[in-house]
Amino acid sequence: MGARIGGARMTTAPHADPIAACNFVVIGAGGLGCPALLGLLGAGARRLTIVDDDRVDASNLQRQILFELADVGVAKTAAARWALLGRTSGSLAITTINRRLDPEQLDALLDELERPAIVLECSDDPRLKFAVHDACYARGIPAVIAGVIGWRGQLMAVDPRARALACYRCLFEAPPPRELAPACVAVGVIGAVAGTIGHAMALLAVGLAGPVAPAPDPAGESHAGALLHFDLLAGTVRRLAPAPRADCPTCGHPATSTASRRSPDHPSNSGD
């Protein structure tokens, strides 16, 4: 088995390696998804699933670093797949799902995932972020939820196997309305900020592929249950590790039904 995290990671027994064996599911191949995919590849991931319904636009190239001018007009899933395959000489299994997610499709997608799986939510839709979070939690699938805008970004690893840790809804109770949470395409994002957050997502995700954290870590070393808030204009990173909320609708009580956890909205999974 190779190093835990490295640039060109080599493994001799891929199925004994939790990172190589894990199916990393990236929802949204945009500003966050592209660097997250590169980060996963660099950390030793060998099974990737990419979900997006959009096509590459020239305006994406500043931050969606898997794509080049020749990809304009091509489905992002296909362009990302070819870019990743061109960067590895070893085995790499990539599944592409070129579709827009709604709650029903989200359920089917997650139910059909090859396990073990870890989901990276990289879309630009606040409702989808919460829907993915809730659906993953209900199925016991670890997830990394993130957002980026301007010079700022946030990310949080959520591990439903570690019930003593906070989930995303323990921190944010509901998605912001679109008018108060504009997409990057509307108000702009610094490409390097998206790159930083996307790579950090990959690191949290590969951390989740390791042993389960049994309880909140008083030393603050758990991969899950804490929000990392980056303000890269100010050069600050804050780590907020709230206690789980007893009245959290996602983790505060036993699961009742998948339907009760669904978002009523029909979000898009495109990473803008």
Place this chain on the structure above:
Amino acid sequence: MATVRIPTPLRKYTEGKDEVSVSGSSIRELLDNLDGSYAGIGERIRDDKGEVRRFVNIFVKDEDIRFLDGLDTKISDNDEISIIPAIAGG
């Protein structure tokens, strides 16, 4: 006065300042005074019932006010208050 750290989307209300000094003995009073000094910022933080919006978190130092006394959480002059909304872009 307490120091309030202002997130980027709300800085258009604070003349671009990333932190401002605001008086108040509780979070509720501090938010009232913040809106009094910077018109329009209050409705981005609280809803029309006066509750903190569900996608916004307010921290006193590093403590979430929901785990303290909510809007009635007492604050002192040297406290640092952070307003952290969920970020949605991707």
